[in-house]
Amino acid sequence: MTKRKTIIAGNWKMFKTRKEATELASAVAAGIKGEKDLPEVVLIPPFTSIEAAIESVRGSSIAVGAQNMDWRDDGAFTGEVSPLMLLDLGVKYVLIGHSERRQFFGETNQTVNQRLKAALAHKLIPIVCVGETLDERESGLTDSVVRRQVAAALAEIEPAALDIIIVAYEPVWAIGTGKVCEADEADRVLGQIRATIADLYKEGGHSARAEQVPLLYGGSVKPANIEEQMAKPEIDGALVGGASLKAEEFLPLVKAAQKRVQGTAKTTKDSLSKV
Numbered sequence: 001m002t003k004r005k006t007i008i009a010g011n012w013k014m015f016k017t018r019k020e021a022t023e024l025a026s027a028v029a030a031g032i033k034g035e036k037d038l039p040e041v042v043l044i045p046p047f048t049s050i051e052a053a054i055e056s057v058r059g060s061s062i063a064v065g066a067q068n069m070d071w072r073d074d075g076a077f078t079g080e081v082s083p084l085m086l087l088d089l090g091v092k093y094v095l096i097g098h099s100e101r102r103q104f105f106g107e108t109n110q111t112v113n114q115r116l117k118a119a120l121a122h123k124l125i126p127i128v129c130v131g132e133t134l135d136e137r138e139s140g141l142t143d144s145v146v147r148r149q150v151a152a153a154l155a156e157i158e159p160a161a162l163d164i165i166i167v168a169y170e171p172v173w174a175i176g177t178g179k180v181c182e183a184d185e186a187d188r189v190l191g192q193i194r195a196t197i198a199d200l201y202k203e204g205g206h207s208a209r210a211e212q213v214p215l216l217y218g219g220s221v222k223p224a225n226i227e228e229q230m231a232k233p234e235i236d237g238a239l240v241g242g243a244s245l246k247a248e249e250f251l252p253l254v255k256a257a258q259k260r261v262q263g264t265a266k267t268t269k270d271s272l273s274k275v
């Protein structure tokens with residue numbers, strides 16, 4: 001059984017007004033009330049609903065994250081939100097380099113690295129997202145793309161930061177498409193990511209720290225496929241989009257991750273025979 005943290009994070013993307021956020025966050029908090037051995041549950045609303053979500057989960061173990069942030073503390077950067085502003089709200093986590101940011105908003109490996117440095121400097125827990133496009137997968141480039149993204153994100157990052165950083169593997173072709181990456185394949189790519197991290201830090205003798213980094217899978221995670229993923233050694237949790245928007249779909253994901261925390265996650269065969 002792994003000693004790494006198990007995490008279920010819900011990325012709400014550009015959904016949920018304050019009222020809707022209050023309803024959803026309250027329903028998630030009510031759904032896990034009194035439960036033991038929970039994974040770390042992180043709700044990641046759009047900026048405008050962060051405060052409402054934080055109010056709604058107060059007194060529970062649920063943490064709230066942001067979907068992006070600028071790397072500077074303040075300045076003339078119209079439309080941006082700084083790490084200080086997130087901390088001021090009580091935000092604990094921040095997504096960095098989500099593929100939709102890379103695809104639609106000019107995020108690059110270099111700006112991912114800048115954001116990661118800023119998150120660490122401000123003690124926000126970063127969830128760094130990597131993943132290949134369909135074209136890259138079909139050209140056999142999955143591993144090299146993902147390795148490159150991880151190496152670029154971690155450039156000049158101190159080994160001690162590996163005790164804080166979380167990495168999410170989200171193949172772009174699996175996000176919002178209903179096409180989930182097979183659990184074996186997600187597990188394999190996450191293994192590559194862990195090996196990449198170990199390799200990057202071997203010089204100072206810090207490879208072992210790679211073992212501590214929680215690795216998440218994201219891309220069409222649903223109640224129907226989570227159990228299989230939670231049974232894999234390298235999959236420490238999930239970054240969930242669509243299925244995080246309804247408490248009745250999100251709570252079963254938390255319950256499946258709870259089994260991993262308890263060390264009773266079913267093997268693939270067991271969980272399939274239950275369906």
Ligand code: PGA
Binds near residue numbers: 175177178220240241
């Ligand atoms: P999805 O999104 O679960 O809707 O595929 C995952 C994500 O983008 O984080």
